[in-house]
Amino acid sequence: MHSDVSSRGDEKNRGAGEKLTGKKLTDAQLLHLITTEDPGEMRELFAAAGRVREVHYGKAVYFRGLIEFTSFCKNNCYYCGLRKGNAKIERYRLSPEEILACCRMGDTLGYKTFVLQGGEDPFFDDEKITGIVSAIKKEFPESALTLSLGERPRESYERFFRAGADRYLLRHETADPAHYGKMHPPEMSLAERKNCLRELKKIGFQVGAGFMTGSPFQTPGCLLQDLRFMEELQPEMIGIGPFIPQADTPFGSQSAGSLNLALRMVALARLAVPAALIPATTAMGTIAPDGRELALKAGANVVMPNLSPQNVRKLYALYDNKICTGDEAAACRFCIEGRIRSAGFEPLMCRGDWAGFTGRKTPPGNTLKK
Numbered sequence: 122m123h124s125d126v127s128s129r130g131d132e133k134n135r136g137a138g139e140k141l142t143g144k145k146l147t148d149a150q151l152l153h154l155i156t157t158e159d160p161g162e163m164r165e166l167f168a169a170a171g172r173v174r175e176v177h178y179g180k181a182v183y184f185r186g187l188i189e190f191t192s193f194c195k196n197n198c199y200y201c202g203l204r205k206g207n208a209k210i211e212r213y214r215l216s217p218e219e220i221l222a223c224c225r226m227g228d229t230l231g232y233k234t235f236v237l238q239g240g241e242d243p244f245f246d247d248e249k250i251t252g253i254v255s256a257i258k259k260e261f262p263e264s265a266l267t268l269s270l271g272e273r274p275r276e277s278y279e280r281f282f283r284a285g286a287d288r289y290l291l292r293h294e295t296a297d298p299a300h301y302g303k304m305h306p307p308e309m310s311l312a313e314r315k316n317c318l319r320e321l322k323k324i325g326f327q328v329g330a331g332f333m334t335g336s337p338f339q340t341p342g343c344l345l346q347d348l349r350f351m352e353e354l355q356p357e358m359i360g361i362g363p364f365i366p367q368a369d370t371p372f373g374s375q376s377a378g379s380l381n382l383a384l385r386m387v388a389l390a391r392l393a394v395p396a397a398l399i400p401a402t403t404a405m406g407t408i409a410p411d412g413r414e415l416a417l418k419a420g421a422n423v424v425m426p427n428l429s430p431q432n433v434r435k436l437y438a439l440y441d442n443k444i445c446t447g448d449e450a451a452a453c454r455f456c457i458e459g460r461i462r463s464a465g466f467e468p469l470m471c472r473g474d475w476a477g478f479t480g481r482k483t484p485p486g487n488t489l490k491k
């Protein structure tokens with residue numbers, strides 16, 4: 122492997138290419154890799170991340186069926202089209218029966234993981250969520266269920282876990298407290314977000330953290346903190362997507378994050394948490410037609426095609442120009458499968474648990490062992 126770092130005689134980073142794996146990189150090395158636009162260095166970084174991914178997952182790419190079940194949100198994140206202050210979007214909620222219908226469609230298409238994602242919508246209280254979780258697990262006991270509902274008290278998370286939910290996604294978005302404060306209103310806090318992530322892990326969920334790249338006010342130092350936080354938390358999943366503006370938000374006129382930066386951060390996240398499940402996100406596919414394939418080549422190993430009913434897809438407008446909002450679930454499934462194969466990977470419709478998964482923990486206070 123050639124190291125362009127060495128060939129440029131940069132002493133600080135000399136040999137970093139050969140040492141990318143199996144060794145904790147220094148802050149200076151990471152900052153260099155976060156910012157480099159050198160094609161040779163990026164190739165080397167992506168190849169190293171690909172090798173690490175192969176150690177844990179081979180060429181497998183796991184499918185998750187995404188169900189965006191509510192576009193209501195009580196929060197006001199400055200970057201998000203679902204923020205409560207956005208009066209321009211039409212809001213929707215799926216009924217439990219509609220959610221189950223999405224799962225049935227997904228099951229027919231072979232999905233073995235369902236992801237229920239929504240804004241922080243108080244309408245879906247613990248009672249309603251546990252009812253939905255129980256109904257899904259009753260009908261599809263072999264399938265994994267992921268929740269992505271935002272911040273809730275620990276007791277709520279425990280109830281969801283006891284009801285059968287297996288995984289929880291809660292992106293922290295930025296691990297730099299000052300940056301977090303510029304992306305969110307004062308009532309939201311990074312400390313609370315991190316606390317939720319730690320509680321979810323303690324309860325026994327496979328936990329997904331994650332962050333945006335190229336967001337307004339972000340510096341390379343913010344991304345360094347994201348990587349250090351990933352190393353500390355050791356999440357089972359890491360979601361990374363470029364910032365994409367949504368016109369009706371305070372950040373509506375900001376520029377989108379670059380594809381290269383997002384790809385470098387996917388690769389660095391793979392090196393930071395080698396066995397993590399890392400999606401090639403829809404946002405990657407939105408900023409570049411082959412963004413998801415490139416993310417797989419940079420170390421990602423999960424895709425999340427949409428199972429939401431077609432009539433609501435466009436309404437779940439986190440950001441503008443989101444791809445795949447018009448396609449049927451079956452079309453999405455087969456389109457992505459083809460993309461994965463042509464990128465040289467193997468699409469797999471199994472549950473696709475984290476590589477270190479040894480079975481569900483007994484939930485706190487639980488009597489229903491699984």
Ligand code: SF4
Pocket residue numbers: 194195196197198201202203204205239240241271
């Ligand atoms: S990012 Fe999540 S919590 Fe924030 S406004 Fe959007 S849906 Fe709500």
